[in-house]
Amino acid sequence: MISLAPVRTPRMNSEFDLPALTDGLVGDDLRDGDVLVVSSKFVAISEGRIVSLSSVLPRAEAREVAAKYGFSPQLCELILRESDEVIGGVPGFVLAVKSGLLTPNAGIDKSNIEHGRVVLYPRSPHQSAEFLREALKFRRGTVLGVVISDSRLMPMRRGTVGVALACSGLEGILDLRGKGDLFGNILRVTSQAIADDLSSAAQLLMGESDERTPIVLVRGVSETLLRGSEYESRDFAISSEECVYMRSLGYKAKRRNRQFS
Amino acid sequence: MISLAPVRTPRMNSEFDLPALTDGLVGDDLRDGDVLVVSSKFVAISEGRIVSLSSVLPRAEAREVAAKYGFSPQLCELILRESDEVIGGVPGFVLAVKSGLLTPNAGIDKSNIEHGRVVLYPRSPHQSAEFLREALKFRRGTVLGVVISDSRLMPMRRGTVGVALACSGLEGILDLRGKGDLFGNILRVTSQAIADDLSSAAQLLMGESDERTPIVLVRGVSETLLRGSEYESRDFAISSEECVYMRSLGYKAKRRNRQFS
Missing domain, CATH: 3.30.1330.100 (CofE-like)
Incomplete structure (x- = not known):
């Protein structure tokens, strides 16, 4: 049991x-x-793995991914930092590989934290x-x-x-x-x-x-x-x-x- | 609890x-x-959803899938019968869609049954x-x-x-x-x-x-x-x-x- x-x-x-x-x-x-x-x-x-999105400076590549999948360049910048590879995406999500695993948005999440902040893995x-x-x-x-x-x-x-x-x-x-x-x-x-x-x-x-x-x-x-x-x-x-x-x-x-x- | x-x-x-x-x-x-x-x-x-592989007559398409992925034409025939679509495969597995869901081998399984027989969903x-x-x-x-x-x-x-x-x-x-x-x-x-x-x-x-x-x-x-x-x-x-x-x-x-x- x-x-x-x-x-x-x-x-x-x-x-x-x-x-x-x-x-x-x-x-x-x-x-x-x-x-x-x-x-x-x-x-x-x-x-303390919490980031205020407003504090993030997105690189050009992050702006490109963000435009393609229709969401925040700041969040995309964090996803690029956190992932081994970005495979593709749909609006609002990118499918990343992190530590060898398929992980939507590299595990970064906006829920259960104050608005404007995200929690990394x-x-x-x-x-x-x-x-x-x-x-x-x-x-x-x-x-x-x-x-x-x-x-x-x-x-x-x-x-x-x-x-x-x-x-x-x-x-x-x-x-x-x-x-x-x-x-x-x-x-x-x-x-x-x-x-x-x-x-x-x-x-x-x-x-x-x-x-x-x-x-x-x-x-x-x-x-x-x-x-x-x-x-x-x-x-x-x-x-x-x-x-x-x-x-x-x-x-x-x-x-x-x-x-x- | x-x-x-x-x-x-x-x-x-x-x-x-x-x-x-x-x-x-x-x-x-x-x-x-x-x-x-x-x-x-x-x-x-x-x-009673048990099938003896020797009783299955594979169609041409099943022989083709079987040759491509290196396994039994009889099993491939059953997979074709059971699935909506076969997406692709690797040796020993095909990835099928069954009732809208991705399902390796259309859910057909050789374990926990006598050798030579398979269990369907x-x-x-x-x-x-x-x-x-x-x-x-x-x-x-x-x-x-x-x-x-x-x-x-x-x-x-x-x-x-x-x-x-x-x-x-x-x-x-x-x-x-x-x-x-x-x-x-x-x-x-x-x-x-x-x-x-x-x-x-x-x-x-x-x-x-x-x-x-x-x-x-x-x-x-x-x-x-x-x-x-x-x-x-x-x-x-x-x-x-x-x-x-x-x-x-x-x-x-x-x-x-x-x-x-």
Whole structure:
């Protein structure tokens, strides 16, 4: 049995001590093997990764992208800074590659922050995950897993699902190659995105608007998944050459960073 | 608080009475508002949607697709029969559109069935969901939600996550447009894929190999999400013209069904 409990927090809009706040809110019964799923936005705010759009000076390339997709040159400038590559876009969105992953608008978001400001992704999500895990271990002696989660669209589907940016203390991807199924067929290509599944499960309680629930405590995750591993964003990525979607859609990776078509 | 409990079942390999089996296995404490997430493969087997590959006669087009992507003409024939359109592929996979959704191999799967046989998707997943929900209501007087789930890859990411094919008695997509966030910003495009989130949450217990857990009982889903709605696969779909991924990747929908490049 797996259980998910919401951890409600105050509304935050500038840098704060995430481990101290979390430690104060999770209550007394945190146990070894519990997993905290924490929204990337909450982590990013704790790290002060907030930018006032009016303070951003867009380069010529950013103005070009902005004109093409019909939105703010300042936001486009931040997207170019944050992403490895911009693949294309539609009005109001660009599809970027960040740390090897397809990420609309390079993860930059205008919601749940004051108007005129945006929140970037944490600078290094896996270091954020590891930092929170280590700090809570130091404070409480409890061995936890931590997942940093965001929400994202899937192609040709309506609505966002949870997605993991990084995790620590947990097997983020469960490799099933070589394992047998119920009929002894050997699985050849299967792996299971545990950290993404946990992010989606947590999204049921986090919501997307004013729920004030950026942390979800998950209990009962299989012990076999709780290990001292760290997964950074790149560990969740496969290249476009390996990807059935990108190859089927005829996408060819560009050689340079920060090109766009 | 949300809880997820695995419902272990016998291994099944031919048609069976899904509501009767489920009724016998879920135990006494099923409550109004509980949600059952059921694997599409288990539902499909209950409906006898199993095909021996040796019994399939491939058309010329299927032989062509098979030669191009290096796999069985019989399997390609089934994929053509099951899909609206084949977009492209890589060795061992074709990317098809089925009921408006991008679906590798049109959802046809060789795992967890005897060698030489494959399992198709349920013929009408939302009717399957509605049927199971109604039958359990009749048997027990309990008002449940039902989600039919599968697992699927996301582009440029490693590992599968849960995805919903249909649901009944549950708000599958939560529309948040017009709702305010914590700072009063109005959300303009956001909706949350509740049925997909539930499918991914359930996948943590279902696994992908020999877990014998094709049903997960979810308790504690917000009452606001439990409604008499039905969602079929098409309700989860957006067209390629609306999709930020497909448009950014330059995909143009083909006019006819069952074309491939």
